[in-house]
Amino acid sequence: MPELPEVETVVLGLRQLIVGHKIRDVSCDWARSLRLTQAQISSLKGTQIQGVARRGKAILIDLSHRQTLVIHLKLTGQLVYQSRQQFFGAGHPTDSLLGHLPDSSTRVIVRLDKGAVLYFNDVRKFGWIKLCPSHKLAQMDYIQGLGEDALGVSVERFTDIFETRQKMIKACLLDQSLLAGCGNIYADEALWGSKIHPQNSAKLLLKADFRCLWQELQQVFKLSLEAGGSSSKNYINAKGEKGAYLDFARVYQREGLPCLRCTSLIRRIKAAGRGTYLCVVCQKKKL
DNA sequence: TTAAATGTTTAAAT
DNA sequence: CATTTAAACATTTA
Numbered sequence: 001m002p003e004l005p006e007v008e009t010v011v012l013g014l015r016q017l018i019v020g021h022k023i024r025d026v027s028c029d030w031a032r033s034l035r036l037t038q039a040q041i042s043s044l045k046g047t048q049i050q051g052v053a054r055r056g057k058a059i060l061i062d063l064s065h066r067q068t069l070v071i072h073l074k075l076t077g078q079l080v081y082q083s084r085q086q087f088f089g090a091g092h093p094t095d096s097l098l099g100h101l102p103d104s105s106t107r108v109i110v111r112l113d114k115g116a117v118l119y120f121n122d123v124r125k126f127g128w129i130k131l132c133p134s135h136k137l138a139q140m141d142y143i144q145g146l147g148e149d150a151l152g153v154s155v156e157r158f159t160d161i162f163e164t165r166q167k168m169i170k171a172c173l174l175d176q177s178l179l180a181g182c183g184n185i186y187a188d189e190a191l192w193g194s195k196i197h198p199q200n201s202a203k204l205l206l207k208a209d210f211r212c213l214w215q216e217l218q219q220v221f222k223l224s225l226e227a228g229g230s231s232s233k234n235y236i237n238a239k240g241e242k243g244a245y246l247d248f249a250r251v252y253q254r255e256g257l258p259c260l261r262c263t264s265l266i267r268r269i270k271a272a273g274r275g276t277y278l279c280v281v282c283q284k285k286k287l
Numbered sequence: 288t289t290a291a292a293t294g295t296t297t298a299a300a301t
Numbered sequence: 302c303a304t305t306t307a308a309a310c311a312t313t314t315a
Contacts, residue, residue: 002293002294003293003294005293006293032310057293057294072294072295073293073294074293074294074295074310075292075293075294075295076292076293076311076312076313091293092293093293105312123311123312123313124292124310124311124312124313125310125311125312126294126295126310126311127294142295145295166303166304167303167304167305168304168305171304171305174294176294176295183293183294184292184293184294185293186293246293252293270306272305273305273306273307274294275291275292
């Protein structure tokens, strides 16, 4: 699912809740969700959680035995924290964020001290949890392949990374080895916002195009983050109704609806292997 | 029944 | 070599 804003929402939320907690035990009923050896699983017991961070779309949980849990939510992962006093869930928006847990999508259960529990739910089972020595994190397969983080990258760096690339700009935005964190929804939103055709080769874009694209991407991230990600706490509003999920989207999943700028109808095409929404009038292809 | 889904990886085709 | 496309992972929903 989850892209950078949703992952960041998980991280900010969990940091307030789980740091200081000790792990009692970890269980799992779908082996591929928890990619640890039995020895590694045992090593977690009694360990204290020292910090929660994000790198690209990966969630990093630092533990007192100098190991770090690395979690990837992929398309449908979510993390939910429950204790007597608190409840917090974020990631892919589904009813599991508020229903009784564990449920049928629960893959891993981390029992913490003081009666608290952390659930890793993942309907499609693509997500994973790994463990890595903290000092070797940079060499871990997934982390090692990540480019600069998309949140807070400077315009200059952003432009430098892309301007010489031959491939289509959308493929560039989705390439985690170039820029880490952007996913399908935010790529479409930023491209629409900057009036750039997703299939334009990056090298055809002007400095002004990159500046605009960068601006739009940071802006959509910010909006989504303020709303708690396109999921999470605002999935359910104060009245207990389904709320802000994708409310910020201006093109994504709006096929057949009028473009909010020019009223021509939003089209859906396939680009960079993904469903892609755009306004063919506003987002002109360059020669 | 078919198509697609907020991601990544790998193999095969250009 | 650089890019693109398709398939795979597994399940649900339209």
